[in-house]
Amino acid sequence: MFSETDFERVDRENYYGGPLGVEIDGNKTIFRAWSPLATGAYIRIYADGTGSNTIETLPMERHWTGCWQVEILRNLEGFFYVYVFEFEYRYLKSTADIYAVACGVNGDRSAVVDLKKTDPFGWDTVPRPVLENPCDAVIYECHIRDFSIDESSGVKVRYRGKFLGMAEDGLYIGKGTTVGLAHLKELGVTHVQLLPIYDYATVDEAKPWEQQFNWGYDPKNYNCPEGSYSTDAESPSARIFELKTLIMELHKNGIGVIMDVVYNHTYLTETSWFDLTFPGYFYRMREEGYSNGSGVGSEIASERAMVRRYIVDSVKFWANEYKIDGFRFDLMAVLDCDTINEIRSELDKLSPYVMMYGEGWSGGECALESSRLCYKWNNAAFPQVGLFNDDYRDAIKGATFDVYRRGYVGGNIDFTNIVKRGLAGSVPHPDISGNDEAAWAQQPYQSINYCEAHDNWTMWDKIIISCGDFTDEEKISADRLSAALVILAQGVPFLHLGEDFLRSKPKKVHGSDLETHEFFEDNSYNSPDFTNSIKWHRKIENTEVFRYYRELVRLRRTSPLFRLRTADEIREKLHFLDTEDIGVILMKLQDESDCFAVAFNPYREAKWVDLPGGMYFVRLSESGRSHEFPMMSSHVSIPPLSAVVFERCEEELSDLREKVSQHTRRFGTRNLM
Ligand code: CA
Numbered sequence: 001m002f003s004e005t006d007f008e009r010v011d012r013e014n015y016y017g018g019p020l021g022v023e024i025d026g027n028k029t030i031f032r033a034w035s036p037l038a039t040g041a042y043i044r045i046y047a048d049g050t051g052s053n054t055i056e057t058l059p060m061e062r063h064w065t066g067c068w069q070v071e072i073l074r075n076l077e078g079f080f081y082v083y084v085f086e087f088e089y090r091y092l093k094s095t096a097d098i099y100a101v102a103c104g105v106n107g108d109r110s111a112v113v114d115l116k117k118t119d120p121f122g123w124d125t126v127p128r129p130v131l132e133n134p135c136d137a138v139i140y141e142c143h144i145r146d147f148s149i150d151e152s153s154g155v156k157v158r159y160r161g162k163f164l165g166m167a168e169d170g171l172y173i174g175k176g177t178t179v180g181l182a183h184l185k186e187l188g189v190t191h192v193q194l195l196p197i198y199d200y201a202t203v204d205e206a207k208p209w210e211q212q213f214n215w216g217y218d219p220k221n222y223n224c225p226e227g228s229y230s231t232d233a234e235s236p237s238a239r240i241f242e243l244k245t246l247i248m249e250l251h252k253n254g255i256g257v258i259m260d261v262v263y264n265h266t267y268l269t270e271t272s273w274f275d276l277t278f279p280g281y282f283y284r285m286r287e288e289g290y291s292n293g294s295g296v297g298s299e300i301a302s303e304r305a306m307v308r309r310y311i312v313d314s315v316k317f318w319a320n321e322y323k324i325d326g327f328r329f330d331l332m333a334v335l336d337c338d339t340i341n342e343i344r345s346e347l348d349k350l351s352p353y354v355m356m357y358g359e360g361w362s363g364g365e366c367a368l369e370s371s372r373l374c375y376k377w378n379n380a381a382f383p384q385v386g387l388f389n390d391d392y393r394d395a396i397k398g399a400t401f402d403v404y405r406r407g408y409v410g411g412n413i414d415f416t417n418i419v420k421r422g423l424a425g426s427v428p429h430p431d432i433s434g435n436d437e438a439a440w441a442q443q444p445y446q447s448i449n450y451c452e453a454h455d456n457w458t459m460w461d462k463i464i465i466s467c468g469d470f471t472d473e474e475k476i477s478a479d480r481l482s483a484a485l486v487i488l489a490q491g492v493p494f495l496h497l498g499e500d501f502l503r504s505k506p507k508k509v510h511g512s513d514l515e516t517h518e519f520f521e522d523n524s525y526n527s528p529d530f531t532n533s534i535k536w537h538r539k540i541e542n543t544e545v546f547r548y549y550r551e552l553v554r555l556r557r558t559s560p561l562f563r564l565r566t567a568d569e570i571r572e573k574l575h576f577l578d579t580e581d582i583g584v585i586l587m588k589l590q591d592e593s594d595c596f597a598v599a600f601n602p603y604r605e606a607k608w609v610d611l612p613g614g615m616y617f618v619r620l621s622e623s624g625r626s627h628e629f630p631m632m633s634s635h636v637s638i639p640p641l642s643a644v645v646f647e648r649c650e651e652e653l654s655d656l657r658e659k660v661s662q663h664t665r666r667f668g669t670r671n672l673m
Contacts, residue, residue: 001087001279002037010036010281011305014066020313021099022112029076029112033083033097034306035278036066040086043070044094049080049104049111049234050206057084080109080236085277095276096221098310101317102236105206107199107221111236115321118240126248128323129256131190131353134386134445134492135563137326138553139258140189141453142166142497144197144229145213147180149529152536154179163197163229163242167249177543179536185253187500187546188553191355192250193258193328195454197243199224201267202526205233213532215454215525216260217296217330218267222314247322256325258355259318263302263311264334264362265294282307284367293334295363302339303368311335315343319350329358332374334366337381340374344384357386357448357492379446386492389447391438392422396451396485403457403465403517408602409478409485409641410467413583419600422449423587424574425490427567431576443567447491451482452499454524460502461520474604476502477641480548480622481600484643487552488562488598490570500549501539505531548624555620555645561589561596581607584638588612595648601638610635611646619647629659 014036023030031043041060047053060068060083068083082094096103100110131137148155148165154173159165171180178186196216203212205227216226225243227233247257266272266282269290274282284291284301293299301307318324327343329335340356347354360376371378376387394400395418398407408415418438421429425444432439441447452459459482463475470478479502487493496503507521521531539546556562564570577586577597584607585600597616601607611634618627622642630649638644 002281004285006037007281007304010066015305016065016067017309018065018067020067021097021101022110024075024077024112024114027075028071028073030069030071031060031081031097032067032069033060033099033277034065034067035085037278038062038068038085038087039089041068042084042086044082044084045072045076046080046082046109049109049236050106055079076112077114078112080104080111082109083277087279092276092279093271095273098273098277099223099313100221101223101321102240103199103221103224103227104236105227105234106204107201107224107227110221113237113240115240118237118244120241120245120248123244123248126251128251128325128351128353129190129254131256131325131355133563133565134355134357135490135565136557137191137256137355137492138189138487138556139191139193139448139492139494140184140187140497141193141195141494143195143215143454143532144226145529146497146532146534148534150533150535152179153534154536158231161229162231163225163239163246164231167246169249169253173536174540177536177540179539181249181253183536183539184250184255187550188557189255189495190557191256191258191326193260193326193494195260196262197226197229197259198222198261199226203228208233211528213526213528217262217525219262219265220267221273222263223317244322247324251323256353256355257323258326258328259324260328260330261315261318262330263314264300264329264331265296265298266300269298282310286367291367292364293362293366294331299334299362299364299366301368302335303372308339308342311339312343312346316346316350319347319354325353326355326357329356329374331362332358332385332387333360333362333376335374336368336372337374337378338372340382340385344382355386356384357388360387361390376440379440380442383442383446386446386448387441388453388494389422389426389449389491391418391440392426392447392449392485392489393451395419395422395438396482397459397462398466400456403462403522406466407451408583409481410463410470411583411602411604411641413602416583416585416602419485420576420585422447422485422491423489423585425564425567425570427490427570429571429574441491441567444490444564444570445492447489448494449486449489449491450494450496451486452496452503453494454496455522457517457520457522458496458503458505459499461504464504465517465520470604474641476545477622477639479545481602481641481643483549483552484598485600487549487556488643488645490562490564490574493556495549498534498538501542501546503534503538507531544623551620551624551626559594559596561591561594577612579607579609584609586611593650597646597648598643599636599638599646600643601640604640606637606639608635608637614648616646616648618644620645
């Protein structure tokens, strides 16, 4: 209908910076929508979110900027509405308001709500958690339904799989094993990253009794919460109130909330709210039709003036109205760097604690010069934003898309150098040569370190599949080693819900043979609860593994050396020492007050390392224990497939020798290494 030339002209002549969406002003309700090339616009008001209950249809008036407006002399709180735009004197189908902050069931109609009335009691008194630096964060990726849908969650039946299910505190199973929100606190994460919580398309909210699942990467209404996570999808304010309740409960416990945002594509294209509002403007086009940089049908033209404004407004809305503490941008390389930088500077004005990071890749070729897009290799153009470190992920785990290929934790020492790069925050470091592409970051906060996320095989499933010849004990050791590599690396650690107790995504009920990949799901975006839900009793079964993750998080959070803030600090305070075996890594971290040596052994046999000068004690053994007494020798054995953290004793050597000899007199040499 319209061409690129039309859109360029619109951007020059019709930029509109005023209010959009609904405004309630006493006994007046004002609706505003921007669509400069429409030849007419109408609003249709309804009594409900669905069904034939039209109250009236009214024409809207065009302002010269291209904003259409209608002022109704009533307070329409509680009513629903859609717009109908007309182009070249032909009506399109009706559309929801792209600026709507509330909607009816399945997001088909927008709703008028007074947001003030959706705040839970105490909302204004609970501050967002303080985050001095992104490297202080420990991120935990959770899906609202996965979190509590299984009965092992102990959550009240009507809250299972809902926002309110995740908000329930104080739950435990067995002999005091914490689950749910209490588990988050025990693990010690600082932030949860929630898979999409905005309104998405592919779960039918009108049928909550049916077992339906989706990750939610299919956006429908960007500024409304998803209805299937609410206890009442038909009430526009219930989902808002319940999401805010969850955020407030997390904030009360010092846990920040990061939102997964998907501004790179919409679920529908020709019939999306964007296209029914202004056909073509919101998407990048090619001669043959919609460009498909997302790999799922379309790509958003973030570089266009009013599209950029839309994305910036949307992020600011969530950060302000919902006190969201961070944003994770899905397929961020579909978006242009200027848009991402503008969001960063707007968020900085609001609060320096709001995190921003994303995937530095796209799902296909985009119809904009790649030098303008947020690809990982282009990160110097948007240096204040983090990126998922796929180099490090694949080095730890083995190739993501070749399930039988082993990573460092499976004994593949070809990855040793890239693992060192990752441990050093992926910033250039003089102790490491080669694999320079894996030193892509300018600063450590840019590197989001992980080996497991919702995509692809869980770490545990990948170990089972690729390390079939390992004993059960060796498999668990390999998993622990992966945790140490993620949590003790410079940069920002990122874990996936349940990774800390060996989360698995089974595809089908299986017998005793678990060795092949066919038993597990890697792309579980619409798989049933059987595959996706958290079975909390796994935490009881793998309590020792969980303990190890928890101790790693505790060590990181209590020792600033594991979260250095600048590349220069890393080059000054972190060094790699020589080892006899090519795959064994010995890392030293030292500042004025502390000194740690961390050894990583990817071999299936114990290896020896020589700790640098001084006397050390074991701060964190391969099983997560701390030893009180120093070791008698600096020539130490590192168990197979493990990481061991040593801390240098700061007490006077003579005092320590006295302590050791007292201990020896009482207990013999037991408990001394
Ligand atoms: Ca929905």
